[in-house]
Structures are given as C-alpha cells and as structure tokens.
Amino acid sequence: MKNLKTVAIALLVAFGTLNASAQEKKVDVAKSKINWVGKKVTGKHEGTINLKDGVLIFKDGKLSGGNFTADMTSITVTDLKAGEGKEKLEGHLKADDFFGTDKFATAKLTFKTIGTKAKNVYTVTADLTIKGITKPVTFEITVNKNNAVAALKIDRTKYDIKYGSGSFFDGLGDKTISDEFELTADLKF
Template structure:
C-alpha cells in the first residue's frame, strides 16, 4: 500500500509539473489578419475573414497546440468595389453554393499534432471543420515573439463546396474555379 501511495504522489507531481509548464495564449482577434485568395481560369478574387476567437498552447517556448474559430459571416471581398459586384460575390460566398454561413456561421481549426522543424518553425496537423465537415490538413506555422504566421491551401471540394469546380462539372471552360483556395494568416497574441 505504501508503494502505491508513493507512485501516486510521484505521478501527481510529474503531472502537475507538466500542466504548470503548459501555457495557453489567447490570440488578439483585433490584431489578427486572415486573407484569402480564390483563383479561377480568368483571374482571382481576394479578401479577408475575421477570427472570432483563438488560442495557442505553448510548453515553455515550444508550440504544442491551438484552437481557432473563424466568423464565416465576416467574409469580405477586397479586390472589388460596390459597382463591380463586391456585394454580389460576398453574398454568393455566404450562400449554400459556397460556405453556407446561415447554417454554418463558423469554421473551426483544432491542432492535433505539432512537430518542431527548426527554430520557431513547426509543421501542424489539424482538424478543419467547414460546413459541418471535418477533415485533417497539414501546414507550416512560424512563431516569432508574440506573432505567428502561416500560409496554407485548402481543397474546398473536401468540404462539399463544389460550385464551379472542374473536378465535378464538365463544360465550365473559362468559368472553372480552382478547387484550392489560399489563406495567409498573421496571428498576434
């Protein structure tokens, strides 16, 4: 019985030490920027979307986790003006053809694995949930001081966003839209 108590105390001390060194840092959504680019045969559109909330988890200075919620209703087109169809495209991106923001107002990203590559650079595997569909994605993230940056590509068709996809529809010609869209993320915490 005494050995059991000794082992239990040792485990509690070890677990307590591990928990004490893990630190969750809240992302400053006002200073964070998420830019997107969607390409098509005849050009591209770009814009922004806002982070609703997010956290990065560190063990000492080493990144070990993260969770994020994106406000999909905040999606904006920045390369068009009102008289060029800005509102029309924003409405279409929020419609069921694309992100279906009425039914799915948020997207979520949860880190499942973080591997250090070199000083401040990590490869992250995460679960991304768009339109209620969760799929794994992998990307690199760089942490420098109280900022983190990443560039990633997401295949929208994996989340049932098939509008204008040449992978699913024939005879689209120059109206085809690339399956992948790009995100550039600048986090401040």
Template sequence: MKNFKTIAIALLVAIGSFSATAQEKKVDVKTSKINWVGKKVTGQHEGTIDLKSGVLIFKNNKLVGGNFTVDMNSISTTDLKAGQGKEKLDGHLKADDFFGTEKYPTAKLVFKSIGKKSDNVYSVTADMTIKDVTNSIKFDITVNKNNATAALVIDRTKYGIKFKSKNFFEGLGDNVIYDDFDLAVDLKF
C-alpha cells in the first residue's frame, strides 16, 4: 500500500510538471510582418522590416515570455517607388544617422514581464535593444490561436538616433522628424 501511494504521488507530480511545462512557439519569419511608420512635420513614410527569429513562450495556454531578433538590413520603404527616392531613404535609414545597420545589423526585443488584461490580451514590459542601447518599453499584445498582434511606439532618441529631432537641434522648421516611430507587428506561429 505504501508503494502504491508513493507511485501515485510521483505520477501526480509528473503529470503536474508536464502540464506546467513552458511551450515555445517559434515565429514563422516568412509570414510574419512588421510595418513601420515614421512621421515628420510635412508628412510621413512607411515601410517594412523583417524578423530574423522569434519565439513566444506559453505555459498552461497563457503567454509567459518571448524574444525576437529583427534584421535591420531588411528595412525598406513602401510608400516610395524605385527612382522616386526609395533607394535614397532606404540607404539613409541604414546609415549611421539612423540605424547604422553595418555596425548594428540586428535589433532585439526580450519580454521581461507579462500581465493578463483580458482573455487574449496581455500587457508586456520588454527590453528593446537598438544600436546596442537597451531601454524598457511597454505595449499590449493580442494572441489568437496561431497569431499575435501588437502596436509599439518607439522613441528613437533613446537609442541615440537624433537626426533632425527638435529636441536636439534648433531651427529645423518643417524639416523636423518626430522622435516616435510606430511598429505594427503581426506574428504567425
């Protein structure tokens, strides 16, 4: 009888451990999308940037973690066409004035804490690293089956990207580029 109780307890502990094990869901970098929008006084530009890798971590079907690496060399403007300034803007975004992709080819996002807001919505605090500078950011992420979406607002000046920022340069007039840029993230896994 004593052996039966020991086996039963061991079995329950094993089952409990199995159900509480974290499950990593690898992000499909080919079908996932990141769209960006950068605004200036006289308008805005938009484009895409590719994920290099990413994973969302679930425990008991609840989001508990995640980390992502972005290929900064993939940054591309979509509101301009070839021959109409696209190459120039794409090149400038990759230059040292902005993301310096030759020296900093990737950016990283690592979830640090997650709180559940509603059935499918989580509040995330994460570390964002751009140009080897790391800052904490907060955003909401919505998870539905094998898809997750999030909208992030990033202050570029916190990562040393000060080009035409009115907070660092005077007399720019309508050449000001706003400090915040927006990311719309659509993850497939």
C-alpha cells in the first residue's frame, strides 16, 4: 500500500511537471501595436488598430499557441490629418462597406498549427474572424524574449468586404482598391 501511494504521488508530480511546462504569456495591449496598410491604384492609406487582449502560449520554450482579439472600433488613419479626410475615411472603414464595427466590434485570430521555420521563427496557420466570417490565414511570426513580430496579408473579399474591389466591380479605373491589406503586429508581453 505504501508503494502504491509513492507511485501515485510520483505520477501526480510528473503529470504536474508536464503541464507546468506550458506557459501563457499575456500580451501587454498598451505597449503592443497593430499597423495596417491598404493600397489603391493611386496610392495607399495606413493606420492602427488596438488590441483588446491576447496571449501567446509556449511549451518547452517554443511557441505552441496563441489567440488575439482586435478592437475594430479603434481603427484609425495615420497618414491623413484632421481636415484632410481623416475622419471621413475612418468613418467609412467602420461602416458596413468595410468592417461594420457597429455590428462587429472585434476581430479574432486563433492559432491552429505552428511549425518551426528557423530559430525563433514560426509558420502559423490560424483562424481569422472578421465580420463574423472565419477563414484560415498563414503567416510567419518571430519571437525574441518578450517581443513577437508578425506580418500578414489578408484578402478582405473573403470577409465580405468588397467595396472598390476590381474583382467584383468593373469600370473602377483609378478608384480600384486592392483586395489585400497588410497587417504588421508588434507584440510585447
């Protein structure tokens, strides 16, 4: 009986140690940044989106998971100043033509698979939900100490954001907006 108790305690300690090797690192949303770039025939616009929350999960020192929620109501334009169309563009990006933030206040990214590409560089396939539509995206993320950087290209038309898309509308000419927009995340944890 004494041996059975010893084995049970050893198993509990071992099981606890295995579980303890997974570590969640909460993202500091105040210090982290998400920058976006949207391109059109005649130029581009850029801005920021705030993170609402996020976590990266590590096991045995390697990235093993993560999920993030972006506050889409925070979308701002940084390449224009007040009076130059900044407010109009921000309003349009929040309208139903684009992200519909009254109905869809957040976007979510959840890691599904992670492969090691190089030291501290991972290839991630994740589910991205925008406007209630979830599609897979693949991107690279580089993790160093308490910082992670990722760049994503997203086809907005997959999320029912078709305004100004040459893929859906003819005769747009120089009013055509690229289907892809770029996100760069600089995460601090």
